[in-house]
Structures are given as structure tokens and as C-alpha cells.
Amino acid sequence: MPRISEKGVQMPASPIRKLTPFADQAKRDGKKVYHLNIGQPDIATPEVMLNAIKNITFNVWAYTPSEGTLSYRTKLAEYYNKLGYNITPEDILVTVGGSEAITIAMQTCINEGDEIIVPEPFYANYNGFACMSNIVVKPILSHIENGFALPPIADFEKLITSKTRGIIICNPNNPTGYLYSREELEALKELCLKYDLFLFSDEAYREFCYDGREFISPLYLDGLDENVVVIDTVSKRYSACGARLGCIITKNKEVIQSALKFAQARLSPGMVEQIAGTAAVDTPDSYFKEVNKEYTLRRNTLVNRLNAIEGVFCPNPGGAFYVVAKLPIDDADKFCQWILESFTHNNATIMMAPATGFYSTEGSGKNEVRMAYVLNTTDLNMAMDCLDIALKQYPGRTIA
Template sequence: MPSISKKGYNMPASPIRKLVPYAEQAIENGKSIYYLNIGQPDIKTPKVALEAVKQNDVEILSYSRSEGSDTYRKKLAKYYNNHNIKVSHKDIIVTTGASEALLFLFSSIMDPDDEVIISEPFYANYIAFSTASGVKVVPAVCDIDDNFALPSIESFEKLITPKTKAILICNPGNPTGYLYSKEEIDKLASIAIKHDLFLVADEVYREFVYDGHKHYSIMQVDGIDQHAVIIDSVSKRYSMCGARVGCLVSKNKTVMQTVLKFAQARLSPPTYAQIASEAALDTPQSYFDDVIEEYVDRRNTLIAELKKIDGIKVAKPKGAFYCIVELPVKNSDNFAQWLLEHFDVDNETIMVAPAGGFYSTPGIGLNQIRIAYVLNKESLVKAVHILKEALKVYKD
């Protein structure tokens, strides 16, 4: 029988999605599930985006430009400039989600066996993108006891080798909800410039910042133009996960010319989704004000309920809509599967994301889960109650 590739063997299963078969079986068995495992907001997509698709007069659904339509990129450039990120449409390439942007970037700036330093825990698919590109992830381990703050700059610099090509952060963070301060961003920028590295920031949760804090983008740092790359997406900002439209933003012309070659190879990003995404940029600020207020309420409700459970730790997020919870179990993969297969309260159970898949360091995070607080407050209270009752009876 023909064999598959080493990449195929090494490609990790998604910690967010790998439990789906058990959830489907639980539903067949008559259980209801509270889905805490995936960052699919229940917030409604802005009507202006949906109407743009319904009311458009497209007669031929043709290819767009490989870098994305001019009208969308020009409107995106205005959006960034309004956030004090000074770019033109020529500094933007539209991609099929932020995932494609990262894949194109990894292939553009790194060769097989090159290294990228990532604050850990991190979005699980970073490992998948690295595996697909043959790139080695070097983790900068963060600690739940420190609310997942950035490790010391000294420890960061010790990770740099001749193979290091980039530092990658997610700000605000998935899965931790950590928000990098201006001081931390400035320090990372100084390291990137000093060691001639790329500084890549996944900023898809830029709008979701709480408690009076402000988001500070890497492209607001002076002197960083040739080192900085932003990865972005409409998925979370406008609750448009199914649109699969993201972008890559950089003022480094060589990077952009190289990324464009990969974009040309896949022809173009989706046309209808760009129409929706362009229209979404007209969403009023009141939409975000309401969404942020809702997420703050959900976060506060979730943290308050979790703290009522003995034996757990929870980090308080400053942004995005995730938190990491440390449980009194040995293996959260087994626990998460058991919840779906063998446990319920009044025929209801929960689906969580085991956090071990958000780490590349072996043995770390095995007793942690990620919770996405994308459900209403009543559902979150019920979900945490189920978790509390489950921990009373679960045996490793």
C-alpha cells in the first residue's frame, strides 16, 4: 500500500474539532451539548454585510485579483488608518482567512528547519501551519500563575539561534485572552530589529479589548516597517467565520511580492465573501460597543462561576473571548471525551477544548482546558454547573 508523507503523519489533529465524533454520538443518544470548545460567536453578523450579498447585481461570479479587489483593499486601508496603522491598499493582500495568510507568510519568510518563536500556549493551528511549512516552533512558555504574561525579554533572547526567522504573537491572545501592553510590544520590536527578525502579530481580535485597555499594534512602532507583518480576518470582528476572508499587511515590499506569488498560485480569494467583507467595514461603532459590553458580561459571569469550583485555576482574559482553566485532572483529553460519552446533568453535557493541543512543549497543559465564552450568560452558568458536577465524580 502506498505510504503518506511524513508531514501527514506529523500533522496534529485539531484539539478544538477532534472530539466532534463523540459530540455527534452524544446528540444521537439524546443529549444536549453546550459548546465551549470553538470560537464561533453567537453574535449576529452585521446586516449590512449580509444585505450586500443578497442585493448585489453580479451576473458573472468571476475571479478577483490575486491580492484581493482594489475597492476592498482601499477600504481596508482606511480602516487601518483609523486605528493609527498607517498603510495603503498596496500593503494589503486579501487571503482565504487568516489561516491562508499565515501559510503564505511561513512559506515566504522561512525555509524547512527554520525556527519561529511563539508565546505558549498559542492557537493550535500555528503548529499545523508550521508542520505544513516544515518550520520548527520554539515555544516561549507563559504561566497561568502570571496570567500568561510575556516571559522576560532575557529569556526570549536566549531562544534565538541562527535558524530563527520570526517571532509570532496573537494579540489579544487565543487561547488565553492575554493582551500585550505597549511596553511588551516595544520590547519585542526592539528584539526583532536587533536580531533582524520578522515580528508577526495575529490581530484578529483587535476590537475585543476590555476594562479600559487599548490595543497597541506592532505597526504602530516606529522603525519596524521592514520587520512587521499583521495577520487579520473578518471572522471574529464581524461574526463572519464562514466568509473565510483574511488578509496579510506589511510595508516590506519583498515580503509582499513573495506572498503575492503564493496568492497567484491559488488564483484569488472568494468574490462573494469579499463583497460581504467590504460592506462589513460600514458597520457602526455602536455594534462593537454592544458586542464588547456583552463579552465583558459573559467573561465576568464565567470567571465568577468558575471560581466557585474547588481545585481549579483560571486566568482572567483582557481581550478576545477565551480563557484557560486548570482542572484537578491528569489528562483533559480523557476528561473532555468522558464528558461527551459518559456524563450528563439532566441530559445535558458540555464540550470543551483540551489545552494540551495549544502547547508544543511535551507534558505542559495536559490538565488545562480552553473555554470560549461565546454563549449567552444563562448557558454559561449552566455549563459551569455541569463542569462542577462532573469534577465531583470523575476519576482519572
């Protein structure tokens, strides 16, 4: 029998989806499963976006330009400039989801065998994208005790070698929900200028900032235009994960021109998605205000319930819709499987993502889980009832 490639062997499984077979079996057994494992919002997609799809009138479902349609890029530039990005449609490359944006950005800016520094825990698929691109991820540990704040710049400098090509941040962060401050980004700016590094900014959760906290993009910082590559997607902003529509934004013309060659190789982003995305830019501000209000309520519900459970610690995140919580358990992977396979409360259980998959440092996140507060507060409370009882019954509990 032919053997698969070494890259196929090395490609990491998703910690977000790898327990799906156990959740599916739990459902077949008649259990209700509360899904806290994946960032799939239950918030309604904006009507203007859905109506644009319903009212499509084209007769030929044709290719679009590899860089995305001019009409969509023009509307996107309008959206970003309202936020202060000061860009043109020529600074945007439309991609098939944020995932393709990250992959193309990595392959455009980083040579095979070169390194990219990533504060961890980080979005698990960065490992997969780096594997696909033969790039070495150099993790730098942040800590739950201070809410996963940016590690000291001196720690970044210790990792920089002749092979270091860039730093990638997710702001607000997935999986921790941490929102980077202007001071932290200014420190990264000075580092990138000092060592001539790219700063990749994954901004998928830009709209989800709480308690009046300010979102800062590296593109707001003076003197960094040639170094910054922004990654974005409609998935979270408009609760449109299935649209698979993202983009790369950079004022570095060489990066855009080179990235376009990768985009040409995959032909084009989808026509229907861009029609919907164009309409989505006209979503009223009231939509985002209501969404923000709802997620703030959900965050407060989840964080308060978690910290009320004996032995659990969960920082209060400033953005996104995730938390990472430390649990009194021996092994997060075992616990997340056990709670699906062997536990039930009122014929229900919960699915979480073991935090180990969001770290590259061996042994990190062993007693941590990521939860997405994408369920309504009633379901979140029911899920926390399950967790509270499950932690008392789990054989690998680490406190008496």
C-alpha cells in the first residue's frame, strides 16, 4: 500500500474538532451536548448579507479576479477607513477565508525553514498553516496568572535568530480573549523595526471588545506600514463562518504583488460570498452594539460561573468570545474525552477544547481548557452545572 507523505504524518489534528467522534457518540446515546469547543456563533447573520444572496440575478456563475472583485475591495476599504486604516482597494487581497489569508501571508513572507514567533497559547491552526508552509513556529509563553498578557519584549529578543522573519499576534486573542494594549503594540513595533521583521496581525475578532476597551491595530502605528500584514475574515464579524471569505491587508506593495501570485494559483475567491460581503459592509452599527451587549452578558455569565467552582481559575477576557480556564484535573485531553464518554447530568454533557492543542511548548496547558461562549446564557448555565458536577466525579481530579 502506498505511504502518505511525511507532511501528512506531521500535520497536527485540530484540538477544536478532534473530539467530535466522541460528541457524536454521546448524541447517539441520547445525550444533549453543549458545544463550547468551537467558535461558531449562534447570533443571526445580518439581514443585508442574507438578502444580497437571495436577490442574486447573475446568469453565469463566473470566476472573479484573483485579488477579489473591485466592488468588494472598494467596500472593504470603505469599512477599514471608517476605522482609521487609511488604505486603498489595492492594499487588499481577498482570500477564501482567514485561513487562506494566513497561509498565503506565511508563504509570501517567510522562507521554508525560517521562523515565526508566536505568543502562546495561540490559535491552534497556526501550527497547521506553518506545517503546510514548512515554517518553524517559535512559541513564547504567556501565563494565565496575568490574563495571558504579552510576554516581556526581552523574552522575544531571546528567540530572535538569523532565521526569524516575523511575529504573529491574534488581537483580540483566540483562544484567551486577551486584548493587546497600545503600549504592548508599540513595544512590538520597536522590536519589528529593530530586527526588520514582519508583524502579522490576525484581527478576526476586532469587533468583539468589551467594557469600553480600545482595539488597536498595528496599522494605527506610525512608521510600521512596510512591516504590517493584517489578516481578517467575515466569519466572526457577521456571524458568517460558512462564507469562507477573508482578506490580507498591507501597504507593503511587494507583499501584495507576491501574494497575488499565490492567489492566482488557486484561481479566485467565490463570487456569491463577495456579493454577500459587499452588502455586509452596510450592516448598521446597531447590529454590532446588540451583539457586543449579548457577548458581554455571556462572558460575564461564564467567567463568574467558572470562578465560583472550587479549584477553577478563569481570567476575565477583554475581547473575542473565548476563555481559557485552569481546572483541577490531571490531563485536559483525558478529561474532555471522559466528560463526553462517561459523564452525564440530566442526560447532558459538554464539549470543550483541551488547551494543550493551543500550545507548542511541551507540557503546557495540561490542566487548561478553552471554552467559546457562543451559547445563550441559559445553556451556558446548564453547561456549567454539568462541569461543576463532572469535576467532582472525575477520577483525575487534583484537589481533595
